[in-house]
Amino acid sequence: MLLHLRTPAGYQLSSVTVNGATHSFDATAQTVDLGALSATATVVAHYxxxxxxxxxxxxxxxxxVAPGAVRPGQPLPVTGTVEALGSGTVTGAVSISAPKGWTVPAAGSFSVASSGAIGWQKFSTSVQPPxxxxxxxxQLTVTTTPANGTPASSNVTIQVATPSTSDYASLVELDHPTAYWRLxxxxxxxxxxxxxxTNGTYQAGSTTTQSGPIVGDTAVCFNGGYVSVPPRAGGLAVGGHLVGGVDQGQCDPTAGNSREIRQPALQRLWRTAGPG
Structure with a gap:
């Protein structure tokens, strides 16, 4: 564990103790290497x-980063905060580095009012994988370089994901649901x-073969209707009434028609198209 200390403006780190014993430190970087901790450590710094x-x-x-995963060729927003400390206003540059071939912006600037107290300034940028x-x-690395100061860096890990070529039903079945009503x-x-x-039965107020959110598939409009599902003999308890995408108006793909009802394990889950 590497402990980064915040030295007050006009002072210099002079000594450090850990659990009462003298400990090594880096006065320039203002860090204390505590190694692998297995218990509580008391650190006392002297300036x-x-x-x-x-x-x-x-x-x-x-x-x-948002979202947590990005497609190849898609821009990815990166946000953060510059934390600064100095005798006056701390100015400098904030830059981001990424793997070779990625699109990264030019370094931006920051200006944080400090006057001996810690100050903050938010920043936002973006990167784009090929x-x-x-x-x-x-891994992305964000670096702040203050004027009359030492650069500091932090890393953030992102995921690059490629869309699946499988159809929706196949992806659902990969989750091994205990029940999957495609509707x-x-x-x-x-x-x-x-x-x-575990087949169910549509009750009054259920209209099949309606438009749904997935092109080429139909859906069901529940206008007071529901699906009645029998108990599963010797298995998980799935009996009862399952209701999804309740639509009090017309059977309309923009008004809440249900595309599927799925029940993985003991949890009932329903998906709808449109509001609701």
Missing amino acids: ATGSAAGVNQASPTVLS ANTPAGSY DDTGSTAVDSSPYH
């Missing part, structure tokens, strides 16, 4: 006036496409 006066400090914190980037984990039926039976075949 003295010295050559550190006037040295500005800044580091990137609270880094985040269109041929293989799926996997990649693309034409009769009164809600067919369970899982290996357990």
Whole structure:
């Protein structure tokens, strides 16, 4: 564990103790290497006036990427906060580095009012992986370089993911659901496409063969209706009434028609198209 200390403006780290014993430290980087901790450690830092006066400090914190995964060739927003400490206003540059071939912006600037107290400034930028980037984990490095100070860096890991070529039903079945009602039926039976075949029955107020969110598939509009599912003998308790995408108006794909009802393990889950 590497502990990064915040030295007050005009002072210099002079000594450190850990659990009462003298411990080594890096006065320039203002860090204490605690190694692998297995118990609580008490760290006491001592400061003295010295050559550190006037040295500005800044580091990137609270880094985040959204969404957590990005497609090849898709821009990815990166946000964070510059935390700074100095005798006045701390200025400098914040930059981001990424794997070779990625699109990264030019370094931006920051200006944080400090006057001996820690200050913060948010920043936002973006990166873009090439269109041929293989799926996997990649590391970004954000670096702040204060004027009259030492650069500091922090890393954030992102995931590059490629869209699956499988159809939606196949992806659902890869989750091995204990029940999977696709609701693309034409009769009164809600067919369970899982290996357990716990078929249900559409009750009054259920209209099949309606438009749904998946092109080429139909859906069911529940206008007061529901699917009645029998108990599964010797298996998980799935009996009862399952209701999804309740639509109090017309059977309309924009008004809440249900595309599927799925029940993995003991949890009932239903998906709808449109509001609700």
